[in-house]
Ligand SMILES: Nc1ncnc2c1ncn2[C@@H]1O[C@H](COP(=O)(O)OP(=O)(O)OP(=O)(O)O)[C@@H](O)[C@H]1O
């Protein structure tokens with residue numbers, strides 16, 4: 312029964328990374344605004360907007376690419392209905408790292424007739440502008456991961472300038488600007504970089520859309536839409552979505568990274584566990600397992616393997632305490648727990664200064680958070696806890712496993 316088809320999934324591709332939902336329930340306002348703004352320009356025969364979409368440093372999976380593609384496809388649909396000749400072109404600087412490669416992608420998506428072989432950047436730009444004029448086509452060119460283009464030593468500032476301010480370089484014969492840009496950047500740092508390197512481009516940006524990491528309610532809505540499309544109606548319930556949403560939402564109680572990609576992945580993994588077990592319903596235990604597997608991705612296996620046995624024992628003590636109480640603990644209390652655990656594993660607990668050294672080391676590689684204690688406590692007591700992104704239960708299991716392997720518990724009598 313375990314591998315039989317059809318108990319959980321109605322349509323797997325809905326949970327795939329590249330899937331763009333037919334409607335955006337979250338970010339609908341932003342999408343509608345951008346679509347209206349850009350469409351009105353095409354209808355009026357005066358494109359040439361440069362719009363920027365950007366997130367916050369260190370945040371990923373917050374819908375930058377999704378919003379971009381959704382806006383592009385929606386524009387194609389509306390333009391078709393209104394008889395406007397329009398094309399959306401998506402380029403990504405990861406897969407097209409030089410300007411010439413970007414131009415090749417643009418030309419390739421426009422028409423196989425545009426041949427850029429052997430042409431200079433300026434000639435390539437001219438070929439594109441001429442083609443659009445001939446066909447009276449409007450285009451929206453999205454450049455995703457735009458910060459890589461700005462930061463790349465391979466990209467000449469002057470060329471980037473001529474791409475974005477294309478009409479100064481190659482004016483269209485009829486004077487009608489037909490190209491608009493959507494520059495998609497990871498965060499606002501790209502603007503200060505532009506300002507210092509190419510202020511003319513920065514001042515060209517007509518509109519900036521900042522995207523925040525997702526809140527719990529937003530992740531819930533995104534997941535609900537996917538669940539409705541991907542699973543059979545009886546295979547899921549709101550509770551499992553709530554657990555995932557509050558784990559990833561920035562205002563939730565889990566790792567708070569606001570990342571919709573990780574949330575959708577966790578839902579997919581949970582569904583696969585359910586399917587694998589032959590269950591016809593995704594249950595809380597499947598979700599918890601998926602979350603704990605995902606969150607251990609925050610911990611480097613190499614870091615853990617590199618720890619001494621006593622450091623592992625200290626970590627195990629913190630994980631165990633956190634699982635039981637969910638509270639932080641003092642160094643004094645931790646030392647006591649460490650001693651008990653060390654003795655259990657047949658190891659002689661180390662002295663005070665060594666113990667402090669372990670704590671410092673674990674803190675320096677980000678496995679523990681150590682803060683000086685507040686008032687009312689004597690001496691140099693600190694408060695110790697696991698970083699919020701490390702789940703106690705999953706950590707406990709992994710560390711215990713390594714300790715057993717390293718101490719050879721169970722086999723030590725034969726050695
Ligand atoms: N508003 C939304 N509605 C539905 N799905 C969404 C939404 N935002 C993001 N997603 C989904 O979350 C995943 C990640 O989104 P996306 O790739 O757009 O993020 P990103 O900000 O471009 O991430 P990165 O910084 O890694 O490029 C995708 O699978 C996407 O379908």
Ligand SMILES: [Mg+2]
Pocket residue numbers: 375376377455
């Ligand atoms: Mg992206």
